[in-house]
Amino acid sequence: MFKALHIEWLKIRHYRTFWVLSILFIVAVLGINYISFEVKNSISHGRGDVLLGSPFSFPKVWQTITYLSSYVLFIPGLFIITLITNEYSYKTHRQNIIDGWSRATFIKTKLALVFIVASGVTCIVFLNVLLFGLSAGSGISFENIKYLFYFFIQALSYGSVALIIGLLIKRSGLSIAIFFLYSLILENVLKAILNKYGGSSGNYLPLKTTDALIPMPFIGDIFPYQPNITTALIMSGIYLILYYLLANWKFKTADL
């Protein structure tokens, strides 16, 4: 697997889009957290607040930063879609097989890459937690570090959905459009319909499940809405396994 990942690295290290998206992601994470940080400060003048609490102080900052950062998880998703649809449009997915990779190696490498990208973005978010938490002037605490793990699950989930869409659609423009349409609009519509007629099943749609792991931090203290984290974790695990199986099945049986 290390050798296969090294080959994957040969593919992306000179790919400008990879570097541009990486920088964009870092800037976007910093940006979205900074704006919220400033807005919060301008409301409560740097002190704790009855309404908002102290979202940027440890240990609350773990939840705040991971929650805010999850809004830019579409960027690594975009990167994954680009990588897989590039292979299709250059037909290099065929060439890799022709040159002597098994179909299993190809798809497992892509899945491993999703894992690595999710780890990478989690590291960046971790650094942001430290940066904003320490800037807020509180002592460091790892009490809520579980949110970092939830964020990692969420990143894995967005990356896998992006991979699946790329594998099924094959064309980059259409894949990106469907990815955005689904994650921003369609899933919310589905959730609303399902929750209206089917209890709370709408909360367990693929991306909603992982979104539920990190509840909105600002109003949490006054509206103690506590989604069932255990159920959400189990459902997330099931989805991740399904993505893994679907990606493998699709790539191993299809005409390439």
Place this chain on the structure above:
Amino acid sequence: MENNVLSIHQIDKHYKNIQALRQVSFDVLKGSVFGILGPNGSGKTTLLGIVMDVLKASSGTFQWFGETPSAAQRKRIGTLLETPNFYHYLSAVDNLKISAAIKGVDESHIHTVLEKVNLGERKHSKFNTFSLGMKQRLAIAACLLGNPEVMVFDEPTNGLDPVGIAEVRTVIKQLAAEGKTIIMASHLLDEVEKVCTHVAILQRGKLLSSGSVQQILTDEDMVELSCNNMAKLKSIAPTINGCTRVEQNDNNLLLYFASNTAALDHINRTCFEGNIVLTHLVLKKRSLESKFFELTNTQN
């Protein structure tokens, strides 16, 4: 069996409404230059796609080197399938580094193969700046990586100019002379005839015939005759020495002879002695092209 590099058994492939291959079977002997000949859309690329595992056969099996197919076998085969497939944003060298890494070939070999296809000067240029001919040459370079014992070329001279075509054919002949087995798909009869030792002819997914090139693509002499008494001529014609068969087209009778054996004086004399005065007598070399058309048309 151990002399077969590739054995194909009754491969069928159908897409929704199209039967792309029907019960295709043949063997490729070690050391042969095996041409798969057929018009566009006859299933050549589909067949090669199946044996390289990028397409799945609907039924049927194949073996490489007498063993069940595996990814490891493909590392021993240099393949150019349909189009040159490379990462557009990478240079020639960076693209070959990926192929070499997958094949487990040392990177030092990259320089050698690029020189062999005359791309040494452009090796650091990006793939998307290449002309069609250069892309094709890069794909051939990728095939040569690791000096594999078997090569599969799908339309290797596609998109090349005449000089490029000649170069590629020279390369293929050199490889054949080194004892390598080459499997080559082409819609160009002339190419197969010039380069191959064996041939399989595909048409609409069906194998029409396969065997050695001499056996399948023999040249013939054709003689056109006419006179005022065609009925009588017809009765005499088959008795002429060396005549293999007789056909009629509009106003002429066509007599076929093995290559370079038709003797016009002898034909003329035989007819005259049979009280026929010929009004028309022409020797025509029958081209392989027409033979190919004949082979592929009879099935229509």
